Amino acid sequence: MSEPELDGAILQRDQKTYAIVARTPLGLVTPDALESIARAARKFNIPILKLTSAQRIALVGIEPQDVPEVWKELGLEVGRAVEPCMHYVQACPGTEVCRFGQQDSLGMGARLDKEFTGMDLPAKAKIGVSGCPMNCGESFMRDFGCFGKKKGWTVTVGGNAGAKPRIGDIIAEDVSDDQVVALARKYFDFYKSNAKPKERTAKFLNRVGIDEVKKAVLG
Numbered sequence: 001m002s003e004p005e006l007d008g009a010i011l012q013r014d015q016k017t018y019a020i021v022a023r024t025p026l027g028l029v030t031p032d033a034l035e036s037i038a039r040a041a042r043k044f045n046i047p048i049l050k051l052t053s054a055q056r057i058a059l060v061g062i063e064p065q066d067v068p069e070v071w072k073e074l075g076l077e078v079g080r081a082v083e084p085c086m087h088y089v090q091a092c093p094g095t096e097v098c099r100f101g102q103q104d105s106l107g108m109g110a111r112l113d114k115e116f117t118g119m120d121l122p123a124k125a126k127i128g129v130s131g132c133p134m135n136c137g138e139s140f141m142r143d144f145g146c147f148g149k150k151k152g153w154t155v156t157v158g159g160n161a162g163a164k165p166r167i168g169d170i171i172a173e174d175v176s177d178d179q180v181v182a183l184a185r186k187y188f189d190f191y192k193s194n195a196k197p198k199e200r201t202a203k204f205l206n207r208v209g210i211d212e213v214k215k216a217v218l219g
Contacts, residue, residue, distance in 0.1 A: 008078035008079070008080070018063075020059050021057070021081045026110065039073060048061050054090060080118065084120070085121055086116045086117050086125050089126075089128075090142075098131060102132045103132075112129065113127075125188070127184070128146075133147055142159045143160070143200070145157075152174040152175050152176055157201065158204070158205035158213075166202040186216065186217045194208065
């Protein structure tokens with residue numbers, strides 16, 4: 001990990017400047033947060049502001065001596081991007097605003113974010129929450145996912161959208177909010193206890209098999 005004064009900083013291609021990722025849980029931002037990002041970008045001449053696939057905002061091209069001051073200016077938490085831990089929870093709007101939503105994906109996402117984001121794991125992991133089977137929250141492509149139906153949540157594990165994509169396996173259907181959180185806890189505990197260092201959940205499932213995972217999580 002970077003030195004403490006460069007917490008959350010990622011060295012860029014030029015080997016001189018850094019990028020940082022501001023944590024914006026579930027992709028929700030306030031006017032104050034947006035204004036602080038714009039203010040920091042102008043003050044420190046940050047050349048690139050990038051909306052990431054993780055529903056976060058990356059500030060790219062920061063001089064190393066400016067990194068601590070940029071964080072102070074932002075007043076936002078670090079969005080972990082390279083560490084072996086739970087990086088983020090992404091979620092679609094769900095029943096909050098979307099006419100197709102069947103479950104409250106933002107509420108579910110907030111619970112999972114509070115419970116698991118930052119959790120130490122053998123490798124990086126991500127959670128996707130979708131309010132309906134159209135899966136706009138990319139649930140099937142995340143290490144742990146859930147999507148809503150009228151009777152409850154369908155839970156998936158072991159998805160990955162990387163160089164070797166893997167569609168997640170369904171392990172439970174029609175479960176409640178509390179059951180989703182409990183299943184996530186059992187799954188990540190099992191993964192944490194049995195995975196190899198730097199082994200993503202997709203490779204872990206391919207190695208141990210979905211039957212072993214179901215036995216541990218559902219048993």
